[in-house]
Amino acid sequence: MADRITLKVTRYDPGRDHEPGFQTYEVPLRKDWVVLDALNYVKDKVDGSLSFRWSCRMGICGSCGMMVNGEPKLTCATFVSEYMPGPVSVEPLKHFPILRDLIVDISDFLEKLTKVKPWLIREEERRVVDGEYLQTPEQADTFRQFSMCINCLLCYAACPVYGLDPLFTGPAAIALAQRYNTDSRDQGTNERLDILSQHDGIWGCTFVGDCTRVCPKHVDPAGAIQQYKLTAAKEWIKSLLMPWGGR
Amino acid sequence: MAGPTEYLPKTFRPRVSTYWWLGRWSYLKFILRELSSIFIAWFVILTLLQISALKRGPADYVQLQEWLRRPILVALNALSLFFVVFHTVTWFNLAPKAMSIRVRGKPVSNLLITAPNYLAWLAISAAVAWLLLRG
Amino acid sequence: MGKRSNEPFLWLLFSAGGMLAAILIPIHVFLFGLAFPLGWLHGPSYQSLLELLKQPLTRLYFFVLCTLSLFHWAHRFRYTLYDGLQIKHLDELINTFCYGGAALGTVLAAYLLWRIP
Amino acid sequence: MLDVSSHDVLLVGGGGAGLRAAIAISEADAGLSVAIVSKVYPMRSHTVSAEGGAAGVIHPDDSLEEHIYDTISGGDWLCDQDAVETFVKEAPEELLRLEHWGCPWSRQEDGHIAVRPFGGMKKTRTWFAADKTGFHLLHTLFQTSLKFSAITRYDEYFVTRLLINDGCVQGVVAIELATGRIQAIIAKAVILCTGGCGRVFRFTTNASIKTGDGMALAYRAGAPLKDMEFVQYHPTGLPFTGILITEAARAEGGYLLNKEGYRYLQDYNLGTPQPKPVLRSMELGPRDRLSQAFVKEQEQGRTSEGLYGPVVYLDLRHLGEKVINARLPFVRELCLKYENIDPVKELIPVRPVVHYMMGGVHTDLNGATPLKGLYAAGEVACVSINGANRLGSNSLPELLVFGARAGRAAAAFAAGQQAPNRRQILAQALDEETRLHDQFLQKSGGRERISTLRDEMQTTMEKGAGIYRRGDLLTHTAGKLIELQERLGSVTLYDRSHVFNTELVSALELSFMLDVAECITHAALQRTESRGAHQRTDFPARNDERFLAHSLVYRQTDGRPRTEYLPVTITRWPPGERVYGR
Ligand SMILES: Cc1cc2nc3c(=O)[nH]c(=O)nc-3n(C[C@H](O)[C@H](O)[C@H](O)COP(=O)(O)OP(=O)(O)OC[C@H]3O[C@@H](n4cnc5c(N)ncnc54)[C@H](O)[C@@H]3O)c2cc1C
């Protein structure tokens, strides 16, 4: 095994540069090093000005997503040795505005997340003294998968529709809406549907399916969106057959 | 003074290339899948042509059959067949995702949803063929 | 009720068409497009085909198949144009072309099938 | 140039404690304007990585009394017993409330909440959401917080200083990372929820953001830090990454081997090796004893020298692929995905790693610190429920219980306060702005690298203030830390950009960590006894006569720490012996 590998990293300083460029660094190649370790090596030993986000280094905080050789990846869970003999390109997540080097602006996602009301909606809230809402393990299973989203946004970087149309609500936010819709304790499906069945909501998705392919937590946002379409269509038929069936 | 607090909101938003769907195999597959719809439309046109020829009489019908034997049309239809089968396969494979059927609380495995689709496809195709070929 | 689009309707047509097309079209293309013209199989005679087509059920079959397939095409093609060519701003033109085309095809199919002697 | 905004209550930190507090405030008084300032997006906070669970009494054959006793004895009688009582009483309620907000707690077949056993707890009382409890807890809180429009978020703002006027904390100065803009955020009350400081040590399960910022902020503002000498180690962390390998790996039958392949725990009075796991013996002994045995092995040269220092091995191979996949899938996933090791075929190198800070900013039962207007909750605070050693799964409920209490108390306090005097506050904010420029952004010269200083700090902390401590080594470490403080003055930044200057952030974090490290070392030097996580080889016995007391570290005018003591509150449980293995 060679003992060094070249990283090709995006650099961009909005105060200085007109557009992003690349800079290459040579780093040691170790069996247990992930791409993030290589970046940290650069930051600590070579060039302190390289900027990127990270925190947990165990694939759970969702902050270290970048494009590694063109694929959206959690850099804390991607071994450098997979890219032998190199060079490895490391770029900021696609489809988001680049703030600086490897850091992108994700405020758009947070706005969308808030819009789809990702919280438990009840007609009547239970008092704490009355104990828990009962939920069988099977009922809990129906939404578990969708609740695993770590908001890493790899799926947005993989979704061409989001790249083309930033108004599209996008995979993770819809999957999280569906997480609450399918929670047996929730009664907010219709409220969310009003928001998501608008054009930029679920209908923009053409089922490219790459969101699911790149998701490191197996959330399957593509599936969530198709299920959502089905629900929306059912509701539409219902409202057609029973226009008076006021909600 | 251009102080260090100077607010620099400038972000860089890269444009998606027009040829984005060439960038990755899964994107290309996606575009091919979407393009299959053109061949479905072509099938409808062909069918309507056949019906109208049938209606106009035997001579017209024979003429249409002649036309269909031209290499260019044979090639086109061969391509059509490839695309419509591609459509069928992708459609069946994606169907379970949208349905997420559960029986007694347990998710039904994808195979259980996909397999009946394929069986129905075979059975119905055979039935159609039988209807047309028995005479 | 909040303002909702008519997307659910179009999507339902798209889905129904997609399912129908998936199951039925391959065999048709195979037989009429390749097997009969190339003489691999002996196709039905003109008369028997006409007889078949005179059955109301057959007419209904073709009508539904053609219509839904067209709406399937319209929906998919519309998004392919949006995304593949990045011309979403031509929204109205595309919609008119796609769904208008499908509607036109529907009328044509109805006319042809209706007027079979 | 300098931006100002103002709110009623301001939270520094958007982890479990911060979010719980924010919601509590909004629920208490929807009219109050609440701000959450966080250096990372709230859902990235370190609460996200807690795996095991959260303790709360709900099982019919469990009782509050027993949970209290487990906590107090586990804490080696350094817990304030009134605090523990409050905590234990309110924990189940808080966990239920979280259920009402949608937290996907694991369930029993009949639909009720399921609980599991946990180390140090005599009854099954640990609520869990599969093996991602902290993740679900944090995301539930974050998503629920989105529905309160009175909560304003300052995401990715780094707080550098507390603003004080008339002895009253009235806001913070923060850098908006995305723009580099320095902003004064004024508030009638401030709650610190900034989490722990594991990064002061080299090997830790803690994320890179856990740099003790809040502790240092409070300390610099004049609030005392309590019980800082108590640092919890976990015996099985992966070297280099510090990823935690759960106790379950040993409970399922994993062996701990030294470099000779020998189950060394048998030499440390921890029982005799059996092929199958035996509760409270060998590999299933208590965390601190296991960590201590590691050090002894190292001293005798029986650990292996890995790339990142000495290691022993966790052997799961004899369990076989089937058992590992069925019972320990997450362990295998972590090893494979983050370390490139397959435990089915390979030995897992492990070592004790820093896990949790028992100490923190001194607060009362309502999260109030001795500084008016300043509150603290979560790992950054020390209400004294953890004593000298925290029990696993007590921390998550602590965030909720004391987050909510601090939130309510701060809301009540803020409601009775006048709007702060802007002019005086602004003067301080401008001062801070100048300091940041002079000290970091516009300074030329200097040769020190941040990473060098950080490495040296971590090394000296491990040497002096690690699992075992000794007077002379602690003194040496204290001296080294002063040297590092001085060298910090000549640190160079390569990065002069305003936008997302992560190097500036690292420099500020390093300076916070150095303060915290000094407090830990100082308190450890003063406590000449051994208790819980604080083990002095030169004073191996517990000394209740002198040290049944909390240490309080204050900052003196020369910047050096000074320690005082405050007696432990004992109500109904007189100090006893901590017994294991019998
Ligand atoms: C691997 C691991 C497993 C664990 N498992 C368990 C378990 O099973 N059960 C249990 O009870 N406990 C467990 N713990 C402990 C528990 O998770 C933590 O103690 C707890 O999550 C701390 O939460 P917090 O809200 O206090 O802080 P954090 O969640 O760490 O949040 C700190 C917040 O402060 C912000 N912040 C910090 N500094 C600044 C600054 N200068 N400016 C602005 N914002 C700032 C951060 O952005 C962040 O939002 C575990 C810990 C670890 C490391």
Ligand code: SF4
């Ligand atoms: S759905 Fe998957 S890829 Fe998308 S943000 Fe969530 S975890 Fe990341």
Ligand code: F3S
């Ligand atoms: S990749 Fe995009 S188009 Fe739909 S299926 Fe996923 S959101």
Ligand code: FES
């Ligand atoms: S650093 Fe947290 S997910 Fe990678």
